[in-house]
Amino acid sequence: MKKENIPQDKSALENFTRELYYVKNNNGKYKTGLSIGWDIKKDALDNAWGEVNRRIEEARNAVKEGRKSPIYFFIELNLMNISILSGYTGFWKLSVKRHLKPGVFNKLSDKKLDIYARAFDISIDELKNFKG
Amino acid sequence: MLKDFKHIQTAHCENGITTSLLRYHGLDYMNEPLAFGIGSGLFYIQIPFMKINNGPAISFRTMPGAIFKRTCKSLGVDVKRKKFKDHKAARDFLDLKISEGIPVACQVGVFHLTYFPVKYRFHFNAHNLIVYGKNHNHYLISDPIMEDVTTLSVKELEKARFTQGAFAPKGHIYYPENVSEPDIELLKKGIVRGIKRNVRDMLHIPGHVAGVKGIKHTSKQIRKWREKLGPKKAGLYLGQIVRMQEEIGTGGGGFRFIYAAFLEQAANNLKEDKLTAISDDFTKAGDLWRSSAVQMAGIYKGRLSEQKDFDETADILLEIYETEKLAFKKLSKLKLSK
Numbered sequence: 310m311k312k313e314n315i316p317q318d319k320s321a322l323e324n325f326t327r328e329l330y331y332v333k334n335n336n337g338k339y340k341t342g343l344s345i346g347w348d349i350k351k352d353a354l355d356n357a358w359g360e361v362n363r364r365i366e367e368a369r370n371a372v373k374e375g376r377k378s379p380i381y382f383f384i385e386l387n388l389m390n391i392s393i394l395s396g397y398t399g400f401w402k403l404s405v406k407r408h409l410k411p412g413v414f415n416k417l418s419d420k421k422l423d424i425y426a427r428a429f430d431i432s433i434d435e436l437k438n439f440k441g
Numbered sequence: 442m443l444k445d446f447k448h449i450q451t452a453h454c455e456n457g458i459t460t461s462l463l464r465y466h467g468l469d470y471m472n473e474p475l476a477f478g479i480g481s482g483l484f485y486i487q488i489p490f491m492k493i494n495n496g497p498a499i500s501f502r503t504m505p506g507a508i509f510k511r512t513c514k515s516l517g518v519d520v521k522r523k524k525f526k527d528h529k530a531a532r533d534f535l536d537l538k539i540s541e542g543i544p545v546a547c548q549v550g551v552f553h554l555t556y557f558p559v560k561y562r563f564h565f566n567a568h569n570l571i572v573y574g575k576n577h578n579h580y581l582i583s584d585p586i587m588e589d590v591t592t593l594s595v596k597e598l599e600k601a602r603f604t605q606g607a608f609a610p611k612g613h614i615y616y617p618e619n620v621s622e623p624d625i626e627l628l629k630k631g632i633v634r635g636i637k638r639n640v641r642d643m644l645h646i647p648g649h650v651a652g653v654k655g656i657k658h659t660s661k662q663i664r665k666w667r668e669k670l671g672p673k674k675a676g677l678y679l680g681q682i683v684r685m686q687e688e689i690g691t692g693g694g695g696f697r698f699i700y701a702a703f704l705e706q707a708a709n710n711l712k713e714d715k716l717t718a719i720s721d722d723f724t725k726a727g728d729l730w731r732s733s734a735v736q737m738a739g740i741y742k743g744r745l746s747e748q749k750d751f752d753e754t755a756d757i758l759l760e761i762y763e764t765e766k767l768a769f770k771k772l773s774k775l776k777l778s779k
Contacts, residue, residue: 310698310728321560326587329452331474331698333724339474339702341452343588349738353680354560356741357494360677364495388494388552389606393564396605 312342320346321354361388373441378414380405382439383429397428446544446573448583448590452695454569455508456482457585458546461571465544466620468516470628478703479515479631480508481639483696485765486651487659493607494563496681499659501696503642505567505608506615509546511638513617515631517624522615528599531612535572535580538616544573544583548613550604556584556591566608572598625710632707633777640773643765653766660758667751676741679754683734683741694734697727697765715775722768726761733757 312332322328327343334340368385371377384394395402400421407413408425419433426433446465451457451473459476477483481503488498502508513520525531538545550566551557574581579592593601602612646652659682666675701723708716736754739745 310694310724310731321558323558325556325558326450326589328586329450330695331452331702339698339705349683349734352738352742353683356677356680357684358560360495388563393606396609 312340315342315344316347316349317344318346318348318351320348320351322346361385369441371441372439375411378409378411379436379439380414380425381409382441383425383431383436387429394425394428398424400424446583449585450588451585452699453477453482453502454585455505456480456699458569458571459509459512461583461585462544462546462617463513463516463518463620466518466617468620468623470623470625472706474699474703474706475628475632476512477508477696477699478639478707479635480510480512481635481642482508483639483700484642484651485653485655487655487662489650491607493685494681496678497659497662499682499685501685505548509615511635512631515634516627518620519618520615521618522613524610524614525612528603528612531602531614532595532599535614536575538614539572539575539580543616544571545614545616546571547598547602548608548610548615549598549601550606550610553597553600553604555593555597556582564604564606566604566606566610629710632710636707636772636775636777640769643769644773653762653769656758656762656765660755660762663751663755663758667748672740672746675751676743679737680741683737694727694730697723697730701727711777713775713777715771719768719771722764722771726764726768729757729761729764733761 310330310332312334315330315332322345327345330342330344331339332342365382365385368377368382372379372382380394384390389397391402391405394400395405398405400408408417408421422433422436426436429436447461449457449461449464451460453473456473456476459480460471460473463471463476484500484503486500488500491498510520523534525534535545535547546569548566549568549570550564551568552562552564554562554568570585571583572580573583573590576592578595580595580598582591582593582598584591602610602614604610643652646654649655649658663679666678669675670678701720704716704720704723708714708720733754736745736750736757740750740754
């Protein structure tokens with residue numbers, strides 16, 4: 310790639326940084342240049358977020374319809390999965406899976422709920438009262 | 442603040458850590474391509490049975506930590522590293538090093554890096570930054586992918602050092618020790634060793650998912666994705682490849698250009714013209730990776746959706762496979778002596 314071909318497309322990097330590229334100068338030698346972003350990357354990122362948001366809405370519905378506990382929604386909202394949440398809470402993955410069932414969730418002690426709430430950075434009431 | 446610490450922006454975080462810290466300790470010849478090449482950084486792997494953010498797990502560089510470790514070792518530099526269970530112990534050790542006037546690298550999770558744009562904050566745990574000082578309740582941070590330095594509160598850095606999930610950092614802190622005077626003979630040796638090890642990793646690694654063969658493996662898979670996953674999910678998978686290829690400042694294309702820049706320097710250092718021609722091969726590979734990203738974008742934006750579009754993407758990857766294989770074969774045939 311040549312220096313004049315460095316893409317300069319507006320992106321989520323705005324107000325954060327420009328990124329460094331290794332490019333050829335006119336003498337065919339490598340040097341560095343800066344880019345404010347590339348549409349190809351921006352679209353990939355936007356696309357990924359579209360999918361994240363779709364999953365969040367799907368999880369919201371699952372809670373609303375009583376199929377899943379609020380933990381299921383907050384996992385998606387925080388871009389987590391069961392194994393990451395297991396890491397943050399210290400609960401076994403199998404336990405976390407069980408806690409996704411509304412019936413099991415409703416019987417969880419405040420102590421356990423508090424551990425979940427902390428992992429999601431919310432209050433225990435927000436977790437308990439989330440209805441979708 | 443530590444005396445004379447100079448922030449250096451690089452394309453990739455670990456290259457940046459290696460470059461900045463070694464330069465700080467007096468190896469003033471160090472730069473990103475050299476750090477990357479001596480550390481045999483170029484790689485490709487599609488990790489089987491693993492998903493990242495619900496998509497394929499692909500990496501365009503060697504495993505986290507290897508570049509720093511190999512480059513230091515080749516140059517006769519010791520590496521100190523520590524992990525912690527206890528948050529306070531992790532904080533105390535960091536403060537101790539800062540008070541001794543030693544800038545240190547920390548492995549962090551991007552999800553909790555408050556200075557990153559929200560859009561980039563996924564659960565990615567293999568980011569690295571340098572802490573070079575402390576000002577009241579804030580650490581002075583040199584994040585190599587950024588143009589300028591930044592800060593994090595004590596609490597924020599602690600959160601980022603103890604993120605969970607794959608590659609959880611566990612407070613991982615590391616820094617070079619016993620750095621001797623710059624020695625050009627040692628540098629040349631390091632370059633040769635770096636090239637040979639990279640040839641081994643890319644051409645001779647067993648199995649079919651890693652090294653140049655891994656690129657062929659992904660190419661084969663892409664041909665099946667449309668049928669197997671449906672166009673939408675297949676598009677998301679391709680988007681994931683592009684994101685892995687071209688995260689902030691790094692990337693499949695990006696790494697190939699850095700490697701080409703390394704070989705250009707190696708040609709000068711070792712007085713070996715053939716390396717210049719091989720450098721051009723890697724520039725070509727980088728350009729091809731970028732073309733593949735453009736083609737993949739056509740699919741995930743919904744402009745292209747036929748099987749032939751997937752086949753064309755797979756064909757570009759096959760061409761990359763051939764290009765990189767040939768380039769590494771040429772490297773393996775060179776009689777390099779320091």
